[in-house]
Amino acid sequence: DAKTTQPTSMDCAEGRAANLPCNHSTISGNEYVYWYRQIHSQGPQYIIHGLKNNETNEMASLIITEDRKSSTLILPHATLRDTAVYYCIVLSMSNDYKLSFGAGTTVTVRA
Amino acid sequence: GAGVSQTPSNKVTEKGKYVELRCDPISGHTALYWYRQSLGQGPEFLIYFQGTGAADDSGLPNDRFFAVRPEGSVSTLKIQRTERGDSAVYLCASSPATRGSGGELFFGEGSRLTVL
Numbered sequence: 022d023a024k025t026t027q028p029t030s031m032d033c034a035e036g037r038a039a040n041l042p043c044n045h046s047t048i049s050g051n052e053y054v055y056w057y058r059q060i061h062s063q064g065p066q067y068i069i070h071g072l073k074n075n076e077t078n079e080m081a082s083l084i085i086t087e088d089r090k091s092s093t094l095i096l097p098h099a100t101l102r103d104t105a106v107y108y109c110i111v112l113s114m115s116n117d118y119k120l121s122f123g124a125g126t127t128v129t130v131r132a
Numbered sequence: 133g134a135g136v137s138q139t140p141s142n143k144v145t146e147k148g149k150y151v152e153l154r155c156d157p158i159s160g161h162t163a164l165y166w167y168r169q170s171l172g173q174g175p176e177f178l179i180y181f182q183g184t185g186a187a188d189d190s191g192l193p194n195d196r197f198f199a200v201r202p203e204g205s206v207s208t209l210k211i212q213r214t215e216r217g218d219s220a221v222y223l224c225a226s227s228p229a230t231r232g233s234g235g236e237l238f239f240g241e242g243s244r245l246t247v248l
Contacts, residue, residue, distance in 0.1 A: 062241070067237065118165060119191075
């Protein structure tokens with residue numbers, strides 16, 4: 022699976038949008054972009070995924086660049102409960118149970 | 133309950149002892165996964181079950197680690213002759229997919245293992 026690069030940490034203000042970047046320049050055509058998050062002392066939680074179109078659900082939006090080499094996860098109105106480690110994962114559909122989490126981005130939402 | 137349940141939530145053992153960690157997946161989920169998370173790192177894949185059989189055990193670090201799922205529901209991860217390096221949070225996940233996961237796994241809260 023392609024590697025991903027994420028910033029180590031970022032802060033954002035409560036009530037504002039949080040934009041989390043991810044680079045995946047070696048992504049191939051049959052690989053999806055998945056986002057998970059892990060709140061302290063809990064298991065990872067699925068957020069959203071996409072192939073090439075932008076996606077939105079009740080938790081977040083995912084914007085994937087046209088060349089698919091990078092993406093941005095958007096939390097539209099961050100709350101204190103969104104403080105967590107966010108993982109960007111590239112996942113091959115032929116091997117789609119082996120999530121490779123990496124180190125993720127530690128997001129701290131401040132009041 | 134509605135989610136993946138793991139027991140015990142915490143286990144402290146001595147080096148060389150045998151340990152079992154249990155996972156109750158979400159009812160009806162055919163796929164089950166074990167991951168391990170060391171302090172400060174992301175989870176790492178250990179093993180994947182589809183029904184009763186281990187479809188991929190390539191992530192098990194060595195032959196001290198073994199997992200079973202005899203009736204296609206509850207799974208047990210077994211660690212023999214524990215070592216201090218086995219200390220980690222062991223995460224179980226399940227998914228309803230009959231082929232792979234579709235990438236959307238439902239994780240439990242994990243079992244924290246400490247080997248003294």
